[in-house]
Amino acid sequence: xxxxxxxxxxxxxxxxxxxxxxxxxxxxxxxxxxxxxxxxxxxxxxxxxxxxxxxxxxxxxxxxxxxxxxxxxxxxxxxxxxxxxxxxxxxxxxxxxxxxxxxxxxxxxxxxxxxxxxxxxxxxxxxx
Amino acid sequence: xxxxxxxxxxxxxxxxxxxxxxxxxxxxxxxxxxxxxxxxxxxxxxxxxxxxxxxxxxxxxxxxxxxxxxxxxxxxxxxxxxxxxxxxxxxxxxxxxxxxxxxxxxxxxxxxxxxxxxxxxxxxxxxxxxxxxxxxxxxxxxxxxxxxxxxxxxxxxxxxxxxxxxxxxxxxxxxxxxxxxxxxxxxxxxxxxxxxxxxxxxxxxxxxxxxxxxxxxxxxxxxxxxxxxxxxxxxxxxxxxxxxxxxxxxxxxxxxxxxxxxxxxxxxxxxxxxxxxxxxxxxxxxxxxxxxxxxxxxxxxxxxxxxxxxxxxxxxxxxxxxxxxxxxxxxxxxxxxxxxxxxxxxxxxxxxxxxxxxxxxxxxxxxxxxxxxxxxxxxxxxxxxxxxxxxxxxxxxxxxxxxxxxxxxxxxxxxxxxxxxxxxxxxxxxxxxxxxxxxxxxxxxxxxxxxxxxxxxxxxxxxxxxxxxxxxxxxxxxxxxxxxxxxxxxxxxxxxxxxxxxxxxxxxxxxxxxxxxxxxxxxxxxxxxxxxxxxxxxxxxxxxxxxxxxxxxxxxxxxxxxxxxxxxxxxxxxxxxxxxxxxxxxxxxxxxxxxxxxxxxxxxxxxxxxx
Numbered sequence: 001x002x003x004x005x006x007x008x009x010x011x012x013x014x015x016x017x018x019x020x021x022x023x024x025x026x027x028x029x030x031x032x033x034x035x036x037x038x039x040x041x042x043x044x045x046x047x048x049x050x051x052x053x054x055x056x057x058x059x060x061x062x063x064x065x066x067x068x069x070x071x072x073x074x075x076x077x078x079x080x081x082x083x084x085x086x087x088x089x090x091x092x093x094x095x096x097x098x099x100x101x102x103x104x105x106x107x108x109x110x111x112x113x114x115x116x117x118x119x120x121x122x123x124x125x126x127x128x
Numbered sequence: 129x130x131x132x133x134x135x136x137x138x139x140x141x142x143x144x145x146x147x148x149x150x151x152x153x154x155x156x157x158x159x160x161x162x163x164x165x166x167x168x169x170x171x172x173x174x175x176x177x178x179x180x181x182x183x184x185x186x187x188x189x190x191x192x193x194x195x196x197x198x199x200x201x202x203x204x205x206x207x208x209x210x211x212x213x214x215x216x217x218x219x220x221x222x223x224x225x226x227x228x229x230x231x232x233x234x235x236x237x238x239x240x241x242x243x244x245x246x247x248x249x250x251x252x253x254x255x256x257x258x259x260x261x262x263x264x265x266x267x268x269x270x271x272x273x274x275x276x277x278x279x280x281x282x283x284x285x286x287x288x289x290x291x292x293x294x295x296x297x298x299x300x301x302x303x304x305x306x307x308x309x310x311x312x313x314x315x316x317x318x319x320x321x322x323x324x325x326x327x328x329x330x331x332x333x334x335x336x337x338x339x340x341x342x343x344x345x346x347x348x349x350x351x352x353x354x355x356x357x358x359x360x361x362x363x364x365x366x367x368x369x370x371x372x373x374x375x376x377x378x379x380x381x382x383x384x385x386x387x388x389x390x391x392x393x394x395x396x397x398x399x400x401x402x403x404x405x406x407x408x409x410x411x412x413x414x415x416x417x418x419x420x421x422x423x424x425x426x427x428x429x430x431x432x433x434x435x436x437x438x439x440x441x442x443x444x445x446x447x448x449x450x451x452x453x454x455x456x457x458x459x460x461x462x463x464x465x466x467x468x469x470x471x472x473x474x475x476x477x478x479x480x481x482x483x484x485x486x487x488x489x490x491x492x493x494x495x496x497x498x499x500x501x502x503x504x505x506x507x508x509x510x511x512x513x514x515x516x517x518x519x520x521x522x523x524x525x526x527x528x529x530x531x532x533x534x535x536x537x538x539x540x541x542x543x544x545x546x547x548x549x550x551x552x553x554x555x556x557x558x559x560x561x562x563x564x565x566x567x568x569x570x571x572x573x574x575x576x577x578x579x580x581x582x583x584x585x586x587x588x589x590x591x592x593x594x595x596x597x598x599x600x601x602x603x604x605x606x607x608x609x610x611x612x613x614x615x616x617x618x619x620x621x622x623x624x625x626x627x628x629x630x631x632x633x634x635x636x637x638x639x640x641x642x643x644x645x646x647x648x649x650x651x652x653x654x655x656x657x658x659x660x661x662x663x664x665x666x667x668x669x670x671x672x673x674x675x676x677x678x679x680x681x682x683x684x685x686x687x688x689x690x691x692x693x694x695x696x697x698x699x700x701x702x703x704x705x706x707x708x709x710x711x712x713x714x715x716x717x718x719x720x721x722x723x724x725x726x727x728x729x730x731x732x733x734x735x736x737x738x739x
Binding site (some may be wrong): 007010011012014017018020021025026027028031038039040042043045100121122 | 202280286334337338339342346357412414415416417418420424438
């Protein structure tokens with residue numbers, strides 16, 4: 001589970017690069033990330049990522065029951081229709097959309113390795 | 129071909145006809161000139177008509193990323209702007225961080241070339257393959273902060289904006305191009321954009337980049353990130369103080385100039401990085417950068433309560449501080465804020481104001497010349513008002529915003545009093561206190577600049593330093609740094625990372641990212657740096673540069689420093705320049721020799737351009 005400290009964030013987006021690389025093998029980009037730093041220029045915006053909330057808004061909202069919980073949100077691509085309801089349901093901005101395939105992107109903890117946390121030079125994200 | 133590191137495409141927009149073309153990146157150019165500044169040099173040397181007016185439609189703007197821009201390599205988000213500059217009438221390139229460069233590559237382009245001029249204000253919108261010119265009527269006349277805010281509100285926060293302010297629209301050679309608080313600051317690139325009626329460029333991309341050898345690149349990325357994190361510079365001092373980390377050191381070594389380069393000390397305690405850092409709210413990093421040297425500063429009380437800027441940087445703290453005999457940090461923050469808003473180069477603007485104060489104190493100008501402003505040393509009211517007049521180019525601000533060289537020519541008695549080289553105002557290092565810096569200024573391709581070579585590092589900041597006042601090895605250091613810096617400004621890496629990383633760490637990053645045989649060793653990369661500098665030299669010679677301009681203001685030779693740690697020092701840069709020419713394999717007129725051009729593979733190009 002990821003804890004964010006907004007005031008420490010420098011908007012460098014190394015977490016977004018690390019997240020993209022972890023899930024899109026060999027790709028260098030910030031655009032496929034499950035963690036997102038909101039652009040609030042000239043200020044620095046909030047960090048949006050799945051906070052593993054108890055209410056599981058996205059799981060509850062999915063009309064196809066394509067999302068489930070197993071230590072993190074798990075997507076069943078066979079059931080998903082890419083309708084985007086899960087993304088709208090999440091009040092934390094923790095569900096993003098894959099820019100090419102359209103499937104929802106939610107933090108899967110990189111099998112507990114949390115590569116975004118390792119990439120953050122400023123201590124803005126940590127394990128809860 | 130399949131590109132790695134590079135996006136592989138060049139976008140060209142002709143503002144006169146409105147035509148938009150997309151071409152494949154030239155592989156030979158990539159292997160010979162790397163990216164960034166190298167691409168700018170290659171394209172402008174081949175295509176810019178010799179002797180063109182920088183503010184005419186004939187001039188071009190090349191915005192070029194490097195092969196590392198947009199990758200996960202630490203501190204790699206840089207972008208180069210190359211053009212013919214209005215301040216010097218010579219080569220101009222500026223390097224800025226932020227997010228625009230990576231976004232341009234995610235949209236699919238390594239290079240954006242802008243030619244011609246529009247008849248009405250326009251802006252360029254780039255969304256991957258969808259590229260269009262749209263009217264910018266409603267933004268013309270607005271400052272850069274308002275323009276950026278409104279464009280991001282109109283298009284979306286994740287769109288990146290590069291734009292000019294009023295100073296660029298009004299063609300001041302001190303005008304910068306701003307990209308969300310980062311600046312293509314020096315040399316008047318903003319006026320070139322203004323002359324083309326190009327108010328802004330907005331970009332959003334949805335793609336990514338591939339590496340030639342992902343596993344090996346990842347390993348080198350981790351090594352570079354660890355090196356930066358463990359360095360006392362990039363891992364500690366710079367994250368804490370930003371570029372202001374230099375203040376105490378420059379004061380202690382007597383390099384920090386005061387009062388228009390007249391003194392090296394001011395009465396009382398000097399301004400230190402600790403004092404400046406009290407105004408820092410938090411840090412902001414450029415894309416993919418762990419160093420986070422940019423600071424968001426706010427003034428919370430007093431006359432300038434509410435003043436806000438990203439900075440102030442060391443150079444600005446000098447330009448509006450010591451250079452104007454001012455120690456009030458809130459006014460420095462306000463001055464930088466106002467410069468950013470109008471789109472003005474804070475270094476040159478501060479330099480001009482300090483010069484005007486010097487002229488005032490000597491009686492060369494009076495209230496009649498200054499719209500009533502009293503330019504006594506340290507008069508901050510006059511200083512801030514002057515920035516406004518320069519940004520709006522109103523009243524005497526019209527002349528002031530032409531820069532120091534122009535003012536020396538029109539203020540009786542002021543000849544020789546200005547601090548500039550080739551028409552570009554000097555930054556915050558007294559050349560008498562750093563002999564190598566004198567040479568770096570004299571031979572910089574864009575005039576008075578500290579970012580072609582910053583040899584102070586070798587004079588005072590390393591083990592077994594060379595010392596500030598010996599002449600030995602200074603040409604070697606300056607040449608070596610110039611070639612290295614030009615390579616870095618072509619790679620997409622930030623100089624601040626390059627100060628810490630070694631070539632043995634940088635070369636594998638380039639090799640594994642691009643997979644190009646021309647970029648697979650440190651030797652080849654440094655040779656590319658030399659090739660780029662030599663081609664830029666040919667460009668400048670073609671534009672009429674002569675060897676007698678490779679110098680610094682004569683007063684640094686004739687007037688000894690009156691005080692401070694370097695009291696009594698002068699500098700005669702001529703003998704350093706001669707030695708530097710020899711080392712560069714240039715003749716006594718500063719022209720690259722045939723042997724050198726052959727060695728670097730530039731002979732054909734040079735011959736073609738002379739026909």
